[in-house]
Every structure is written in structure tokens, then in C-alpha cells.
Amino acid sequence: LAKTTQPISMDSYEGQEVNITCSHNNIATNDYITWYQQFPSQGPRFIIQGYKTKVTNEVASLFIPADRKSSTLSLPRVSLSDTAVYYCLVGDNSGTYKYIFGTGTRLKVLA
Amino acid sequence: DVKVTQSSRYLVKRTGEKVFLECVQDMDHENMFWYRQDPGLGLRLIYFSYDVKMKEKGDIPEGYSVSREKKERFSLILESASTNQTSMYLCASTRGGAASNQPQHFGDGTRLSIL
Numbered sequence: 001l002a003k004t005t006q007p008i009s010m011d012s013y014e015g016q017e018v019n020i021t022c023s024h025n026n027i028a029t030n031d032y033i034t035w036y037q038q039f040p041s042q043g044p045r046f047i048i049q050g051y052k053t054k055v056t057n058e059v060a061s062l063f064i065p066a067d068r069k070s071s072t073l074s075l076p077r078v079s080l081s082d083t084a085v086y087y088c089l090v091g092d093n094s095g096t097y098k099y100i101f102g103t104g105t106r107l108k109v110l111a
Numbered sequence: 112d113v114k115v116t117q118s119s120r121y122l123v124k125r126t127g128e129k130v131f132l133e134c135v136q137d138m139d140h141e142n143m144f145w146y147r148q149d150p151g152l153g154l155r156l157i158y159f160s161y162d163v164k165m166k167e168k169g170d171i172p173e174g175y176s177v178s179r180e181k182k183e184r185f186s187l188i189l190e191s192a193s194t195n196q197t198s199m200y201l202c203a204s205t206r207g208g209a210a211s212n213q214p215q216h217f218g219d220g221t222r223l224s225i226l
Contacts, residue, residue: 032212034214034215036215039222041219041222042219042220043115043201043203043218043220044154044201044215045218046214046216046219048213049212049214051212069113087153087154094143099144099156099215101146101153101154101155101156102153103151103152103153104153
């Protein structure tokens with residue numbers, strides 16, 4: 001099963017771009033990479049998902065290099081409300097339905 | 112929008128009690144999951160179900176069981192609650208098919224305290 005590694009925490013200032021990198025060295029060929037955001041006392045919320053290269057939506061961008069052993073979530077111009085825990089997730093598409101959550105990255109946005 | 116509803120936000124029970132946590136989703140999803148979340152440990156999968164009456168153990172199934180009698184409802188059961196089961200419990204659902212490319216939709220969690 002693929003396992004992810006992320007920084008435990010990051011600080012940033014309002015208006016800056018934040019990049020959070022996740023390592024998943026054992027990612028399987030069919031696995032997608034998914035990022036979630038979690039606020040206190042809430043369940044995680046889907047942000048973005050990709051398989052390779054670059055994906056962009058209204059919230060974030062996801063960069064995935066050719067070897068797919070890592071990925072980077074990019075949050076443009078963060079605000080205080082982006083303070084949350086961010087999880088990188090790869091699934092196990094080898095016939096089971098397991099997702100592997102890491103411990104997440106606690107992002108704190110400062111004024 | 113998919114809605115995943117967990118029956119209680121906060122629950123306090125006593126050691127040895129049988130505890131039921133209920134989860135309902137309204138989007139006809141095939142897959143449903145139960146996680147627990149503890150500080151420093153992230154989310155850990157307890158059980159999941161890919162169809163009615165079907166279940167698979169996750170990473171930490173000991174002390175728990177599940178029931179899925181209807182497609183929209185997935186119940187987590189603590190057979191005999193213990194203090195080390197005090198935690199935040201999160202339910203999630205996805206459509207069927209290949210698991211890793213289906214975004215999970217989570218409920219807001221049940222914070223369970225076992226005294």
C-alpha cells in the first residue's frame with residue numbers, strides 16, 4: 001500500500017502562495033492523488049485530485065511530476081480562512097478500497 | 112451536493128456499554144467508510160463497505176463491528192466500549208468503481224467520549 005509523507009506544519013502570511021509537498025514513493029500505476037482540507041470539528045473536504053502533470057480548479061493547483069512519486073498542492077494567495085489541516089491521499093487500486101491518509105500538514109495563515 | 116449525516120455530534124457513554132454510531136448518505140453511493148481520528152495519528156480506517164451486507168476490515172477493526180442493511184446507512188458498533196475508544200469518528204462515502212479516483216464525502220464527525 002502506498003504511504004504518504006507530508007510536513008507536519010507550515011506557517012504563511014496572508015496573500016502568499018503556499019506549496020505543500022507530499023511524497024508517495026510506492027504509488028501504484030492506477031492510483032490517483034487526492035488532497036483534502038479539514039477545519040476543526042468538521043470532516044475533511046475534497047479540494048483537488050489528479051493523476052499526472054497539472055490540475056487546476058477554482059481553489060488550488062496540483063502539480064505531479066512524471067515519476068509520480070510526489071505531488072505539490074499549491075494554494076494561491078492564502079487568507080486566514082485557509083488555516084486548516086491538509087491531507088494528501090493515494091488510494092490502493094489493487095482490488096481493495098483502502099485509502100491511505102497521512103497525518104496531514106497543519107497550515108497556519110498569519111495576518 | 113452529497114450529504115453525509117452522522118447521527119450525533121457528541122456522545123458520552125460508559126465503559127462496557129454497547130455503542131451505535133449511525134451514518135446516512137443521500138447520493139446512492141456504493142462505498143461507505145468509518146474512520147477514527149486521533150491527535151498525531153491522522154485518520155485511520157476502521158471498516159468499509161462496498162455494498163449492502165458487505166464489509167471489509169480496515170487497519171484498526173479490533174473492538175468494532177459494522178452493519179450495512181440498507182445502501183444509504185452504515186452503522187459502526189462498539190461491542191463493549193473502552194476508554195481507548197474515546198475519539199472522533201468520521202463516516203465517508205464514495206461512488207462505486209475504482210476506489211482511488213473517487214473523492215470521499217465526509218460527515219462532520221461524532222466526538223465520542225467513553226467514561
